[in-house]
Amino acid sequence: xxxxxxxxxxxxxxxxxxxxxxxxxxxxxxxxxxxxxxxxxxxxxxxxxxxxxxxxxxxxxxxxxxxxxxxxxxxxxxxxxxxxxxxxxxxxxxxxxxxxxxxxxxxxxxxxxxxxxxxxxxxxxxxxxxxxxxxxxxxxxxxxxxxxxxxxxxxxxxxxxxxxxxxxxxxxxxxxxxxxxxxxxxxxxxxxxxxxxxxxxxxxxxxxxxxxxxxxxxxxxxxxxxxxxxxxxxxxxxxxxxxxxxxxxxxxxxxxxxxxxxxxxxxxxxxxxxxxxxxxxxxxxxxxxxxxxxxxxxxxxxxxxxxxxxxxxxxxxxxxxxxxxxxxxxxxxxxxxxxxxxxxxxxxxxxxx
Amino acid sequence: xxxxxxxxxxxxxxxxxxxxxxxxxxxxxxxxxxxxxxxxxxxxxxxxxxxxxxxxxxxxxxxxxxxxxxxxxxxxxxxxxxxxxxxxxxxxxxxxxxxxxxxxxxxxxxxxxxxxxxxxxxxxxxxxxxxxxxxxxxxxxxxxxxxxxxxxxxxxxxxxxxxxxxxxxxxxxxxxxxxxxxxxxxxxxxxxxxxxxxxxxxxxxxxxxxxxxxxxxxxxxxxxxxxxxxxxxxxxxxxxxxxxxxxxxxxxxxxxxxxxxxxxxxxxxxxxxxxxxxxxxxxxxxxxxxxxxxxxxxxxxxxxxxxxxxxxxxxxxxxxxxxxxxxxxxxxxxxxxxxxxxxxxxxxxxxxxxxxxxxxxxxxxxxxxxxxxxxxxxxxxxxxxxxxxxxxxxxxxxxxxxxxxxxxxxxxxxxxxxxxxxxxxxxxxxxxxxxxxxxxxxxxxxxxxxxxxxxxxxxxxxxxxxxxxxxxxxxxxxxxxxxxxxxxxxxxxxxxxxxxxxxxxxxxxxxxxxxxxxxxxxxxxxxxxxxxxxxxxxxxxxxxxxxxxxxxxxxxxxxxxxxxxxxxxxxxxxxxxxxxxxxxxxxxxxxxxxxxxxxxxxxxxxxxxxx
Numbered sequence: 017x018x019x020x021x022x023x024x025x026x027x028x029x030x031x032x033x034x035x036x037x038x039x040x041x042x043x044x045x046x047x048x049x050x051x052x053x054x055x056x057x058x059x060x061x062x063x064x065x066x067x068x069x070x071x072x073x074x075x076x077x078x079x080x081x082x083x084x085x086x087x088x089x090x091x092x093x094x095x096x097x098x099x100x101x102x103x104x105x106x107x108x109x110x111x112x113x114x115x116x117x118x119x120x121x122x123x124x125x126x127x128x129x130x131x132x133x134x135x136x137x138x139x140x141x142x143x144x145x146x147x148x149x150x151x152x153x154x155x156x157x158x159x160x161x162x163x164x165x166x167x168x169x170x171x172x173x174x175x176x177x178x179x180x181x182x183x184x185x186x187x188x189x190x191x192x193x194x195x196x197x198x199x200x201x202x203x204x205x206x207x208x209x210x211x212x213x214x215x216x217x218x219x220x221x222x223x224x225x226x227x228x229x230x231x232x233x234x235x236x237x238x239x240x241x242x243x244x245x246x247x248x249x250x251x252x253x254x255x256x257x258x259x260x261x262x263x264x265x266x267x268x269x270x271x272x273x274x275x276x277x278x279x280x281x282x283x284x285x286x287x288x289x290x291x292x293x294x295x296x297x298x299x300x301x302x303x304x305x306x307x308x309x310x311x312x313x314x315x316x317x318x319x320x321x322x323x324x325x326x327x328x329x330x331x332x333x334x335x336x337x338x339x340x341x342x343x344x345x346x347x348x349x350x351x352x353x354x355x356x357x358x359x360x361x362x363x364x365x366x367x368x369x
Numbered sequence: 370x371x372x373x374x375x376x377x378x379x380x381x382x383x384x385x386x387x388x389x390x391x392x393x394x395x396x397x398x399x400x401x402x403x404x405x406x407x408x409x410x411x412x413x414x415x416x417x418x419x420x421x422x423x424x425x426x427x428x429x430x431x432x433x434x435x436x437x438x439x440x441x442x443x444x445x446x447x448x449x450x451x452x453x454x455x456x457x458x459x460x461x462x463x464x465x466x467x468x469x470x471x472x473x474x475x476x477x478x479x480x481x482x483x484x485x486x487x488x489x490x491x492x493x494x495x496x497x498x499x500x501x502x503x504x505x506x507x508x509x510x511x512x513x514x515x516x517x518x519x520x521x522x523x524x525x526x527x528x529x530x531x532x533x534x535x536x537x538x539x540x541x542x543x544x545x546x547x548x549x550x551x552x553x554x555x556x557x558x559x560x561x562x563x564x565x566x567x568x569x570x571x572x573x574x575x576x577x578x579x580x581x582x583x584x585x586x587x588x589x590x591x592x593x594x595x596x597x598x599x600x601x602x603x604x605x606x607x608x609x610x611x612x613x614x615x616x617x618x619x620x621x622x623x624x625x626x627x628x629x630x631x632x633x634x635x636x637x638x639x640x641x642x643x644x645x646x647x648x649x650x651x652x653x654x655x656x657x658x659x660x661x662x663x664x665x666x667x668x669x670x671x672x673x674x675x676x677x678x679x680x681x682x683x684x685x686x687x688x689x690x691x692x693x694x695x696x697x698x699x700x701x702x703x704x705x706x707x708x709x710x711x712x713x714x715x716x717x718x719x720x721x722x723x724x725x726x727x728x729x730x731x732x733x734x735x736x737x738x739x740x741x742x743x744x745x746x747x748x749x750x751x752x753x754x755x756x757x758x759x760x761x762x763x764x765x766x767x768x769x770x771x772x773x774x775x776x777x778x779x780x781x782x783x784x785x786x787x788x789x790x791x792x793x794x795x796x797x798x799x800x801x802x803x804x805x806x807x808x809x810x811x812x813x814x815x816x817x818x819x820x821x822x823x824x825x826x827x828x829x830x831x832x833x834x835x836x837x838x839x840x841x842x843x844x845x846x847x848x849x850x851x852x853x854x855x856x857x858x859x860x861x862x863x864x865x866x867x868x869x870x871x872x873x874x875x876x877x878x879x880x881x882x883x884x885x886x887x888x889x890x891x892x893x894x895x896x897x898x899x900x901x902x903x904x905x906x907x908x909x910x911x912x913x914x915x916x917x918x919x920x921x922x923x924x925x926x927x928x929x930x931x932x933x934x935x936x937x938x939x940x941x942x943x944x945x946x947x948x949x950x951x952x953x954x955x956x957x958x959x960x961x962x963x964x965x966x967x968x969x970x971x972x973x974x975x976x977x978x979x980x
Contacts, residue, residue: 035614035978042798042977043861050799078792078816081802112815115699115897125895146827147819150835152699152898176827180834181689209753209778209828213837215688217772238753241774272775276767301759309670309765353760363447366463 053077057085060105061092071105080109093120100134107140114144115152129158131166142173149177156183163189163201171201172210179214187214191222204235212242220246227252237269244273258288264296271299275306282306283335290338297351304339304357312364336367380436380468381411381941382495383537384510388476391529391556392638395512396519397491402455402478407495407508409436410537412472435467436507439498440477443509443621444663444722445656448491452478465498481514488513488520488571489622489641504671505720508539511622511641521636528564529557530599530628532640534610535968541941542642543723544624545973546980547959548580548589548609548966553628558601565631568595568608576616576624576644582607586964589980596631609966612644614978619654621724643724647853648975650728650744650846651736657725658744659762664722665842666762668714672721676768677933678714679839681914685929689836692920693929695891696913698835700901701807701875703814704855705952706912707848709937712955712970713915714845716938723942726972729853730846732821733793740785745843748781753828755779768840777841780826789824791817797854798861805862808874813854821847853974856958860979865961867908867953875902875952878909879927903927908953916949943971 057080059065059073080086090113092098092106107114107124114120127133127141145153154177162174163186178186190207193200200207204226211219224246227239240256243249256262256270274285286303289295332340343358384407386395397403413431440451441463450460455478468475485491489511497505513519521527532553535541541549555564568579570593579595580588590611597606610626618624622641630637653661669675683694697706715727730736740747746755754776757764767775783789797817801809826832830840831847838844859865864872870886877883879902886907892900904927905912914932936948944967946954959979960967973979 035980038977039861046795046798046861047802049795050802053796053799078796079800079812081799111819112812115815116899118894121895121897146833147823148815148897149833150819150822150838151814153896155896172827176833180837205753206828212774212778213828213830213833234751241754241776244774245772272765272767275765276773276775279767279769298759302764305759305762306765309666312667312671353758356760363462364444 050081053080054082054085057082057089057109061085061088067099067102070102074105074109077109079112086110086113090117090120094123100136104136104140107144111144111147115148121153125155125158128155128170129161138167138170142170146173154181156181160185168202172206175202175207176210176213179210182215187211187216187219191219194219194222194226204230204232205238208235208238208242217245221248224249233263237265240266240269240273242273244275244277246277250274250278254285257285258292260292260294264299267296267299268302271303271306279310282310287335287338290335290342297354300342301351301354301357304342304354304361307335307339308357308361308364311361332367332369336365336369340367340369378411378431379505379540379941380409380432380497380507381536381538381540382468382508383408383410384493384495384508384539386479386493386510386512388474389529390531392532392640393521393527393529394519394523395510395639396521397449397479397481397512397514399481399484399514402452402458402460402480404455404476405479405493406474406476407438407440407468408472408474409468409470410472412470430470432468432470435470437465437467437498438495438507439504440464440466441494441496443492443494443724444660446492448481448483448485448514449479449493450482451493452480454478479512483514484516485513486516487573488515488639489625492622504667506540506723509542509621509723510539521638527633527635527637528555528630530554530564530566530638531556532626532628532638533605534640534642536941538941540723542622542640543645543719543942543971544610544612544642545644545646545968545971546589546612546614546978547968547971547973548584548611549968550607550966551610552605552607553597553599554603554605555599555601556603558599558603560600560602562601564599564601566597566599566637567629567631568597569593569627569629570613571625571627571639574623574625576613576618577626577642578611578613579626580609580611580966582609584609584966586966587961587980588966591980610642612646612973616644617646617648617975618644618724619657645724645726646973646975647726647849648728649731650739651731651734652738652975653728655743657728660722661718661725661728662744662762664718664725666766667721668717669763669766669768672717673769674717675714676770678710679768679771680931681934682710682839682844683835685920686931689834690929691893692927693913694835695898695901695903696905696929698814698901699898700903700906701811701873702906702910702912702952703811703818704852705873705955706905708852708855708955708958708970709912709915709946709950711845711848711852712972713934713937715972716940719940719942720938727849728846729849729974730821730843731794732788732817732847732850733791735786735788737786739846740781745846746777746779747785748779750782753778753780755781763842766842771840773840777830777843779829779831779841779843781829782826783824789820791820791824794854794857798858800858801862804871805858805864806871806874807864810855810858811874813851817854818847818851821851853976856974856979857977860977865957865959867956867962873908873953873956875907878907879904882907905952908956909951911949911951940971943968945970 056073060070089106089110093103124141127137159174159177162170165171223239230236253270253273257267289303339361386405388404388406413429451464452458452460491512493510495508534551578590579592580590590609621643624644625641628638685693718725742756742758746757748755823832830837876886890900890902913928914934915937917932917935918928919932920928920930937950958970960969
């Protein structure tokens with residue numbers, strides 16, 4: 017032991033030095049990378065090279081580090097003599113500087129809303145707006161123009177941004193499109209997906225109507241998902257969740273919608289599914305997961321078990337017994353996920369059988 | 370710890386196996402019950418009793434009526450059964466009990482259902498069980514049900530030592546790469562005798578490193594073994610432990626230190642702790658992944674706490690809001706604010722399961738093990754919602770009160786096996802070059818942060834807007850990586866001194882900026898935030914919402930009208946930040962600049978060792 021101790025201490029010292037070396041090595045890698053980017057940026061700014069060579073040089077790098085080069089990139093973006101591809105690439109590398117530069121910002125916004133601008137510039141402006149919209153930029157007046165843009169990706173972006181921020185006009189256009197598909201600005205599943213992100217739920221009656229009328233499966237599925245908070249749809253959702261003729265994904269979406277909209281009564285929605293021996297195993301497993309969600313809390317279990325030492329005051333209910341019977345089913349054909357989840361229920365809820 | 374508890378003060382609990390403070394006898398049996406006991410140590414001021422009346426008088430109780438608790442196995446384990454009476458009782462996987470409000474002991478009994486091959490692989494877990502209080506884990510005491518004789522024989526008797534990792538509570542037995550103060554004493558010695566011992570890792574673990582009391586500030590424990598001398602008078606001897614880099618824990622209590630008698634080379638005691646580190650989500654074991662998902666599900670659906678994070682990020686009481694947004698975005702405080710935000714949820718997750726740490730999504734690498742139905746969800750092209758496995762605890766992910774569908778709305782256009790196009794780690798670590806200033810590094814917000822969000826899908830919660838982003842639990846993986854990159858940049862360029870303008874640019878306070886630092890401003894031009902130096906952006910400012918300052922009057926117009934996450938949860942496992950953190954209080958997250966060893970904010974990352 018006495019010989020081991022100094023050896024291990026030396027080893028520890030060596031490890032500490034190793035960490036310093038690792039840090040220094042990383043710092044050196046970073047410094048070299050920055051130099052590489054600076055050289056690539058110089059190549060990009062070299063007008064004696066072909067546009068393809070210039071783009072190829074800078075394309076792999078996301079950030080320009082040298083402040084003077086950043087200024088030169090800004091000038092490239094502003095330079096009408098440069099090709100659209102070069103200007104778009106220059107803009108792509110200096111997103112972080114756009115918010116603080118009025119000329120760049122205004123030009124990008126102009127490209128975004130101008131359907132006559134070269135597509136490569138419009139797409140770069142869209143990408144910029146999309147990313148900066150997350151933290152610093154929202155030009156709603158331009159987005160309004162984009163609602164009628166001939167290009168779908170611009171419309172999707174504009175409808176998304178405006179709907180999230182509560183714009184009534186954008187939402188009404190989407191709702192009108194659901195009611196009159198011929199005039200719809202977006203495909204119905206896309207429109208429902210965007211509307212579901214709105215703060216106000218004014219779209220629910222229109223989605224309910226679509227749900228009842230559509231023959232398109234993608235649209236119906238999207239509609240079922242969001243109707244959990246629409247009481248008028250509840251009976252239909254219950255029926256779908258229990259209907260063996262429905263596709264499994266629709267039954268699952270309907271059960272999910274009921275859970276989202278009426279979690280307090282989830283036991284009444286899941287019990288028939290768990291009682292149905294022909295119900296899909298995945299659907300039953302999800303139903304049991306919902307039961308775990310509402311019943312595993314200590315508040316629930318303490319209430320149903322009674323305080324120490326007066327345990328066993330309340331007996332297991334029908335749902336507890338049903339899940340126990342599923343857990344105890346040892347047939348070879350039993351779904352492994354269902355087996356796992358039903359046993360998890362017994363372990364985490366711990367009913368008093 | 371938890372604002373939804375009837376008492377904000379967390380009961381600090383001591384558990385003893387075999388009813389002794391020493392670990393030498395922390396061994397049970399399948400043949401019969403082992404007596405154990407537990408008590409609250411912070412029960413309040415001493416209570417005096419008047420003669421004849423035997424009524425409490427004076428003093429105050431922190432937990433009047435006692436603390437309702439459940440005694441149980443840790444989640445996923447069924448190694449032990451519990452009984453209130455012992456004897457021939459059948460025992461139960463869990464029992465409910467009440468810890469006395471005067472610090473008195475609660476006695477209970479445990480028995481093994483199976484034997485354990487490795488020491489410290491069984492745990493007695495205690496959680497709060499009040500009807501209106503969240504289920505907070507109060508203690509996890511490791512033990513073993515050996516197949517034969519215990520590794521430390523009862524006779525002939527060996528010197529008895531007691532160890533405390535930080536305190537008598539087990540909630541602080543979760544360490545990172547930073548040093549944690551411990552103490553050890555010879556409990557049954559006699560002065561002037563001394564006992565030479567050695568601290569080492571249990572064979573096959575090697576997760577811990579040790580240092581003696583001479584350890585200085587800015588350093589951590591790095592010795593594989595540590596010889597110490599204990600005095601026969603029972604006095605405590607201080608030492609430090611830290612995690613062994615590249616060997617973080619996989620499970621709770623799998624970092625086991627041993628105390629060896631220096632003269633006889635015999636084993637005197639073992640103590641199980643955990644080296645709890647934030648890891649790459651793509652590399653988690655299935656057990657680590659499932660523990661995280663279970664804790665997340667509990668936080669969301671059992672506690673209903675997750676929604677508070679959704680409602681705080683860029684929102685006020687009516688929804689998306691600029692004043693709320695600018696507390697955390699497009700300003701210098703972007704990185705510190707989000708460091709506090711993710712640490713807050715991590716601490717609540719750890720209240721549900723102390724063995725979990727936030728994983729990070731290394732978004733410049735593929736993460737095929739993370740974008741799966743068993744973890745954070747996979748996605749097929751054209752689908753607005755991710756697919757989750759039926760056995761995934763978050764398969765029915767929903768946000769009570771938010772009025773949204775069940776599931777996670779996310780598109781991930783780069784595919785389950787890809788990643789968004791954004792600045793690589795190397796490119797990000799170059800930000801601020803050539804002087805490596807914070808003013809330059811904070812540009813990690815526009816890249817890689819912004820594209821990590823937006824390029825993860827347009828008709829998605831995570832992508833288009835910060836007021837929706839937190840709905841997707843991927844948010845915390847993403848921001849854990851943003852924080853990791855900042856922490857790694859800090860390490861690479863030694864950026865910890867909080868008064869250094871290169872470490873944080875807006876020195877001073879909103880009311881009194883430091884000389885040479887720009888004064889308050891908030892400008893929006895054509896819908897674009899061009900300057901944000903508002904309250905909460907300066908180093909000395911407290912941060913909303915944890916400072917609980919709400920808007921509505923001219924004096925507080927800089928703040929939103931709600932602060933539902935206040936106060937910041939303090940924890941036994943870390944000494945900082947306070948319940949009202951300032952910007953600067955989260956910058957030196959390791960306590961590197963402290964003059965004495967510090968455990969910092971209680972987190973570390975698996976891919977670099979910052980000492």
